[in-house]
Amino acid sequence: MLxxxxxxxxxxxILPQVFQHLLPSLTGQFVSLIKDSSLLSIIGIKExxxxxxxxxxxxxxxxxxxxxxxxxxxxxxxxxxxxxxxxEGKMRL
Numbered sequence: 001m002l003x004x005x006x007x008x009x010x011x012x013x014i015l016p017q018v019f020q021h022l023l024p025s026l027t028g029q030f031v032s033l034i035k036d037s038s039l040l041s042i043i044g045i046k047e048x049x050x051x052x053x054x055x056x057x058x059x060x061x062x063x064x065x066x067x068x069x070x071x072x073x074x075x076x077x078x079x080x081x082x083x084x085x086x087x088e089g090k091m092r093l
Contacts, residue, residue, distance in 0.1 A: 027084035
């Protein structure tokens with residue numbers, strides 16, 4: 001051993017390596033979770049996709065109803081992607 005206790009070995013050697021390999025897939029799962037189930041429905045706002053479908057069925061304006069939907073999901077997932085990229089860069093040092 002390196003003169004480290006078991007807890008120090010996990011903290012300084014094993015966990016950073018595990019986190020470095022785990023981070024990309026974990027971020028992908030978070031983004032998929034946001035896309036699959038709208039987190040805004042928890043707050044009380046209608047689900048993005050349902051609202052876009054209702055507007056589309058009422059007005060037959062597909063582009064106008066799905067562009068805000070795409071922008072909304074982009075606004076939800078971009079911060080996660082940037083945070084993941086930042087953490088991955090920090091872990092490589």
